[in-house]
Amino acid sequence: MRGFLVSTLAIAATLLSTSAARPLVKVHPGTANDIVITNKNTVNATTTALSNGTIPANSSTVQITPRSSTSGRLPLSLVNNFAGNINAYVTGLDKNNALVMLQPDGNWYYPQSDPSATTPQPINGNVGIPLGAQGSTTSITLTDYISAARVWFAAGELKFFTVWNPATNGPSLVEPSAVNPSDPSAGVNWGFVELTNTAEGGLYANISYVDFVGLALGMSLLSGDGSIQTALGLQPKAVASICAALASQGQTDGQEWDNLCQADENGDPLRVIAPSDFLSTNAESFAEYYTEYIDEVWTQYATNTLSIDTQAAAGTVACTVQGSLITCAGDNRGYAKPTPSDIFGCNSGPFAIAGTDNDVHRAIVPRLCAAFNRSTLTVSGGDLQPGVGAKSYYTANPTNWYSAIVHQHEVDGKGYAFAYDDVNPSGDINQSGVVADANPTVLTVTIGGPSTS
Template sequence: MRGYLKVATVASALLGAALAAPIIKVHPGDGSDIIITSQDTVNATQPAPANATATNSTFKLAENVASSNGQLPLFLVNNFAGAINAYVTGLDSNNQLVMLQPDGSWLYPTCDPTVSTPQAVTANVAIPLGGQGSTTQVTLPGYISAARVWFAAGNLEFFTVYSTATNGPSLVEPSAVNPSDPSAAVSWGFVELTNTEAGGLYANISYVDFVGLVLGMSLLSGDGSTQSAKGLQPNAVSTICSLLEAQTAKDGMPWTDLCQVDASGTPLRVIAPSDYVASNPDAFSAYFPDHVSEVWTHYSTNTLTIDTQAAAGKVACTVQGDLLTCAGDNRGYARPIAGDIFGCNSGPFAIEADDNDVHRAVVPRLCAAFDRATLLMTGGDSQPGLASTSYYQSAPTNWYSAFVHQNEVDGKGYAFSYDDVNPDGDVNQSGVVADADPQVLTVIVGGPLAG
């Protein structure tokens, strides 16, 4: 499970200053510059075994690709014009922290519990891919959860810290949002996956936090069927940065600041506005207030119908006082600000443990409507009700999400937390492949193959 650790952080004032300049130029640091968050850690709940290794399989050209005992074949296709390293991180079936070594065995990273600062993983965990157009075939030794398969045009640096909460090592992974991260100057990306005996395989491509090295994937299932999420166009990072720069010229908002570039000015990645605002709370403070006021005024005399797409059915919502209240909901909604809208997990969109099912259904649908600017459109009084072709058609809207979707090959891959909110029968924007009987997971780096 990914958890939160407060260890050896960069001063937030310095980070805020670094991110304030248009187009962020990364400046890689060392272990003291690491910012550790729940998005960038994997926490073991068991210590490493005494032998700290487990050899079950090696690289192989699998003649029989059927998986057994969690030994899932991965076909890693390099469609990138350059050298690529792959890495695999996660938890094994005993909830022990693992990384895949080039010989196909698990490495069990350890750390000194008496040292409070991050400790570098010095073992060789980089798996070099063949040249452009080649396929490298590897097999995971066993079941894995909370896992990522990383790809980098260079070398990534991983660290461990000791977690007193779990009494075990936590893996500190590269951070996309920290321009001082030791791996900041490397272009990289990952797919997330869990493969368990009980649940089978679930793998996901997501752009909720950032867009980096372009990846796509497909899954061969036991019945011979295939699923795919093709990812972004090959030059998506540069294209999205150009679109954001143009948007900043139009509205004066810091969209350009979402782009990170290397020392030569070459775009490396684009971070989501939710992560940017988390470090720069005032960045988009002037973007939404007028629109939110218009929404509140409109629904003080009109009814907003939220289709919960669940047992509660359709619920009526109106502004009463200064709260949007919905029938059957245990509490109302205050006016959201930029961080609430981009992140969908704070302010009125934070879900509490005692919230009822109506509230839990309204939050994603209401936040998605703000991100997509559909609440004041004709037909916007029913959410979700408008087709996906109506999203992002007016400002203020989440232009990061809009531009990510413009560059997706097949329209799959979330660009904000509730990007799966759509009318029944509309598009499936999930970048997920899943099956109870997975045979081969193929991941393509560098853009989809021709044809």
């Protein structure tokens, strides 16, 4: 959601035939010519900054300085529990919406782009921050407010690029893509935490597995009032365990769960991509997976009421199947039967939100899509959404086994595994792995699994 489709470049993917217990897609890192640019791996500035942090003379935007006031300072404590060298990278938009990356000296680096270039241009600035050895803690500081940000961690070097964006007359940052097995960074084990820290909203950070599972990360936030929020993330070596569980599930139901796993050059599990991203290049997969379940839902709510708690001003609204659509009181439009891609992605078909949709519709979409991913619409108590708690998620078949298995391998069950994983009954456990505070003191990120002491 942080960018839009800038362009599409050619991709070549090689599928290797292996046993069901091993990943089928073996990565083969390529060059800039192999990059596929989508809305998921681009960040788009609305301000163009020069490399020294100033705005071009023909711009009406106020001047940017590399270091601003201390009001937006956010200390990061990076704990390396990984048995190997780790590099950190920080990307995002500064408070003037210019693209920035953090340099080891604490100053912002402003990526540039050549409008005449025909391929993505590599960022060659000093933007990698090496962490100390296993067991050490590295402290860095974000010197000012930042949004649409990611803090990346890699067992190796990640490659970032820029392309010219004519819509904004400035550069767009092209980030490493976990989905593309030919991405220049495809052979690197990496992951990230997402965060936004603004004067208006404070800090909001999360661990996201919406697109893929990679390097094990966890985090904790020391708030201004002294309280601590945690999202402990994945267990050490979780990728191999998740791949084994997905392979077992595929043998049970005949679906391509094992194909979500990518292998490194040695054939060892490297990362797991989400089914929504897998379907973007394998459109025929999971084609009939939800068909019977969807028909069962439509039959049940043709004669029964589905109540959806909007957890907002509209309160709880009544929904029923009328003709081919689920229709809800106060909603400006109804919901057709979704496809597997609609369910896994939560942003297409009946779950796409239009600019003209009213507040009721905007509240129902995430709650209805979460119910389909967790298969809670037909369980006992499922006629209220969100109503049943986490203990009832993924207990019916078919379900989103990627999300279910990822949560099973999280230390505390927290971390986004699909887009609306933050939908939960009021007062119940929030599985999304979000930490937030208006007055943050320090954000700690642990790499390689939780500390044992």
